[in-house]
Every structure is written in C-alpha cells, then in structure tokens.
Amino acid sequence: MPVSPASAPASAQPAPAQSGVVPAGRAEPPPAPASIAAEPVTASAAQAPSAAYVAPASQEVAPSAAPSAPPQPESQPATPAKTSWLSRLKQGLSRTGQSIGGLFIGVKVDENLFEELESALIMADAGLEATEKLLTALRARVKKDRIEDPAKVRDALRELLADHLRPLERRFDVTRAKPLVVMIAGVNGAGKTTSIGKLAYTFQQQGASVLLAAGDTFRAAAREQLMQWGARNNVTVIAQDGGDPAAVAFDAVNAGRARGASVVMVDTAGRLPTQLHLMEELKKIRRVIGKADGNAPHEVLLVIDGNTGQNALAQIRAFDAAINLTGLVVTKLDGTAKGGTLAAVAAGSQGVRPVPVYWIGVGEGLEDLQPFVADEFASALLSSGQ
Ligand SMILES: Nc1nc2c(ncn2[C@@H]2O[C@H](COP(=O)(O)OP(=O)(O)OP(=O)(O)O)[C@@H](O)[C@H]2O)c(=O)[nH]1
Ligand SMILES: [Mg+2]
Numbered sequence: 001m002p003v004s005p006a007s008a009p010a011s012a013q014p015a016p017a018q019s020g021v022v023p024a025g026r027a028e029p030p031p032a033p034a035s036i037a038a039e040p041v042t043a044s045a046a047q048a049p050s051a052a053y054v055a056p057a058s059q060e061v062a063p064s065a066a067p068s069a070p071p072q073p074e075s076q077p078a079t080p081a082k083t084s085w086l087s088r089l090k091q092g093l094s095r096t097g098q099s100i101g102g103l104f105i106g107v108k109v110d111e112n113l114f115e116e117l118e119s120a121l122i123m124a125d126a127g128l129e130a131t132e133k134l135l136t137a138l139r140a141r142v143k144k145d146r147i148e149d150p151a152k153v154r155d156a157l158r159e160l161l162a163d164h165l166r167p168l169e170r171r172f173d174v175t176r177a178k179p180l181v182v183m184i185a186g187v188n189g190a191g192k193t194t195s196i197g198k199l200a201y202t203f204q205q206q207g208a209s210v211l212l213a214a215g216d217t218f219r220a221a222a223r224e225q226l227m228q229w230g231a232r233n234n235v236t237v238i239a240q241d242g243g244d245p246a247a248v249a250f251d252a253v254n255a256g257r258a259r260g261a262s263v264v265m266v267d268t269a270g271r272l273p274t275q276l277h278l279m280e281e282l283k284k285i286r287r288v289i290g291k292a293d294g295n296a297p298h299e300v301l302l303v304i305d306g307n308t309g310q311n312a313l314a315q316i317r318a319f320d321a322a323i324n325l326t327g328l329v330v331t332k333l334d335g336t337a338k339g340g341t342l343a344a345v346a347a348g349s350q351g352v353r354p355v356p357v358y359w360i361g362v363g364e365g366l367e368d369l370q371p372f373v374a375d376e377f378a379s380a381l382l383s384s385g386q
Contacts, residue, residue, distance in 0.1 A: 059239050060255065085370055088362045090383040092306075092334040100124060101382045104154040109147060114139060117157070124381070125309045127344030134160055134343070158382045161343065165374035168346050170327065170356035172299075172371070174208050179256035179264045181289060181296035183249070184329075185282055185319055186303035188270030191331030191361055193222065195303050196265050197229030198361070198369035204233060208262035213252030214239035215285060216269040226267050232366075245269065245281065246288035253292035266297070273318030286323045301358065303329045306337030313341070313350045320353055329369070331361035339381050 094101060100120045107113055114135060121131040134157065141147070141156045174180055182199075186192050193216070200210045212230050214237055216222035223239050230237035238252040249266045256264035268285060271278035289297045302319045304312045319325055333339060346354050357372040 059241070060236055085362045085368060086376060086380065088334045088368075089360070089376070090380040092332075092337055092362065093339040093380045094383050099383075100157075101154065104150040107150050109142060109150055109153055113150065113153065121340060121343070124338040124340030125344060126340035127310070127313075127347060127349035129349050130164060130340075130343040130347035133347060134164060154382055158378050161381065162375045162378035165342060165346050165377055167354060168328075168342060168357045169372055169374045170358060172327070172358045174203055174206060174263055177295060177298045179211070179253070179261045179293075180298050181253055181256070181293060182263060182265045182299040182301060183268065183286060183289060183297040183323070184265060184301050184303060185268050185323060186270060187272055187305075187315060190270065190303040190305045190308075191329070192270065192303045193225050193229065193267055194364065195329050195331060195359070195361060195369055196226065196267050197233065198366055199265060199359075200229060200233040200235055201366045202369065203263050204235070209260070210235045211252060211256045211259070211261040211264045212237045213249050213264060213266040215245040215248050215252075215266045217243055217245045217248060218269045222267075222269065246285045249285050250288045250292045253289055253296055257293065273315060273322075279318070279322045282319075283322050299326045300324060301327050301329055302355070303331060304341075306330050306333040306339065306341070306361070307335060309338065309341060310344070310350075313344060313352045316345065316352050316355055317350070320355060325353075325355045327356050327358040329359045329361065330357060330372070331369075333360050334362040334368070339377070342377065 100117065103113065103116050103120060117138070118131055118135050121134065122128070126134075137160050138153070138157050141160070142153055145152075145156075147153055147156065184192050184196055196212060200212060203210050210233065212226055212235060214223045214226045216226070217240055220241075227237050227239065236255075238248060238255055240248045240251075245268060252264050252266060255261075266285070266289065268282060269278075271282065273279060286297060286300065300323050302316060302325050304315060308315065316325070316328070328345075330342065342357060344350075345352055345357075348354055359369045360372050360377070361369050
C-alpha cells in the first residue's frame, strides 16, 4: 500500500454508491457526440437518460485544493540526489548473488572468464540470443584491442550492453496530445497503481495537469488506493462503484478533454494473460477509449515486476497481442531483480517485440520511478555492488 496521504481531503473519500451504476452487460457505448463529450463528468450526471453515454455513474473525486496546486509529497525529499536512486538500482541488481560485475575482480582474461560471463548473463535472465550476441562481440573486442585487464573487459561489456539496450530507451513525451490518454495494464501486483501515482507526480512536476481513472472496478480497495494517490498528488480521480471499467475509462477521457487536462491515466485491474475473458475485457477498454477520442489511447503501457524473469517475455507477448503496447514500465528493480530480462527484450527473445522501456521503478517513494537510460542500466547491471 502506498503511504496514506498526510492530509487527505475529505472529498477524497469514496462517495456512496449511486443509483446510476452502469448495469452489467450493457452494450458498448457509442462514440460520444461532441456536445456530450464537452459535458463535465459530475455526480449529477447520474440523472442523465441512460441512452446518453454521459458518465451515468462515474464519480469524480476532486482534490479539495485547486487542481493546479503543486503536489505535496509529505515524506519525500524535494530533490533526492540522483546517485541515491542509481545506487538503489545498483544494489538491487547486484544482490542476486550472480553479480556479473563481481566476476571481473582478481581474475585473468581468458576463456574461463568468458564462460563465467556467459553463465552469469543467462542466470540473470538475459536469454540466449542476447548472451550470445554480447559474448561474441566482447570476444572480438578483447582480441582486437588486446585487452588484458579484467576491468577493461568489464568496461567493454558495459559499453556493448548499453548499445544493446539503447533501442529500448525512449523519452516519454507528455505533450504530444492533449489530453494524452495513457492506459496501464499488467498482471496482479506488478505495480500498476503505484506507478500511476508516481507518474502523476512526475507529470505534475513537468507542469502537466493530470486526471486519473480508477479502471480497476473489481475491488473497492483498488479504487481507494488510486484515490489515495489522487489525494496525495492533488489530482481528480474518476471512479465508479463496481460496474464496467470501460465505462470509467470512457468517462475519464471525456472529463479530461472537457477540463483541458494534459494527461488522463487509466488504471486497470491486474490479470494473467491466461485469463482470456479478462484479456478480452482489456481489449474492450482500449476500444471504448478510442470511442471517446479517436486517437486514444496514445500510450498503452505494460507494467512488469522486475523480479518476473523470463516470464516477462510471455507477458509482453500476450499483452502486446491483445492491446498493442507502446511502452513498458519495469518496477521493483531495487529488490532482488536480476535485471537481465531487458537484454532479452532488446534481443527479441522468444518472439517478443522489443517494446520501449519508458520507466524503471527503484522503490516505493514518489520519485522512485525514473526514465530508463541504457547507459545507467548497463552500469548498474555490471556493478559489483561495491
Ligand atoms: N520496492 C518496490 N516496490 C514497489 C515498486 N513498485 C511497486 N511496488 C510495490 O508493489 C506492491 C504492488 O503495487 P501496486 O501498485 O498495488 O500493484 P498493481 O499492479 O496495481 O496491483 P493490482 O492492482 O492488485 O494488480 C505495492 O506494495 C507497491 O508499493 C518498486 O519499484 N519498488
Ligand atoms: Mg492496482
């Protein structure tokens, strides 16, 4: 659970259930006419005729202060040194016991070292393709440059790994549409809601106004978790008491447009790719968002727990097939994650599309979601943790 807001506005409490809850099994909403889309989503819209798809049930949980007020992270330092999250990443990635960086200490540069490196990369979930590619290039580099110092071999591998990972590096452009509609999906507990909370903070720091949609309508606790993040960041949350997550997403996109929000982020319930009906539901959410705004969702992000290992590839493949991903968020890299998975993604292992990695999560604080930078990641992966 995220930290509770130190001073959650009273209005951030979930409103009581309303009579206008979207009936289960309702047909998909039609595209919203412009006049309807311009309506702000309010609780009173519950009285709207059911034929009109105007936020019949979504509740708006607005922060008590002006939405433009700056976020007030209570327990976070304003600007923690970058070194602090980098060192957390390094520590996290080197804690596996198979630390690749450690292999270079006090050894000779010989075939034995290459073999150890090969095993370590595979153990770190880098996959066969990436491991072979990196080792072949490293052997060639060592030979060509006649490298005899193991530390220099490590530098060479770091460079090769960074080059290998660089195609995954992509800057997230929050201004390329208004509102930029971002749909977030992933398996249970991957860190979706927490990442949305951190991103809300990050986007606000960049001057963007944010609106959140509580598309995880299965659990009241999930809605409340997002509301807490909303209160903490001082942003409005569009939520509904049970009902159809696609309807909440639809309402939120319309609300975002009506009030000129820069970003609308749609949370979704965790699901396994094997739960086919839930994957269908995800496709529906995506489709219905497109009915509220023909170009949306502009970003479709998969959140992956960094500890997932090779199964991450299967997750990416399945979610990509269902909802056409535009980016990844990899969380919990501060823990015991091996981190090599991203090398496997970059290599297109197991038929995965190398989906860009926008952010990596290195902790539970507001500023612990950082842009993925190939150079930094490669350094952390090859650090001996010292
Ligand atoms: N250490 C660490 N913990 C994280 C990170 N990101 C998320 N978590 C924790 O992981 C747990 C699950 O996070 P949620 O955001 O609730 O995950 P979710 O994907 O929304 O979960 P469901 O909605 O239940 O599917 C929480 O305890 C988070 O604090 C991270 O980068 N580092
Ligand atoms: Mg969640």
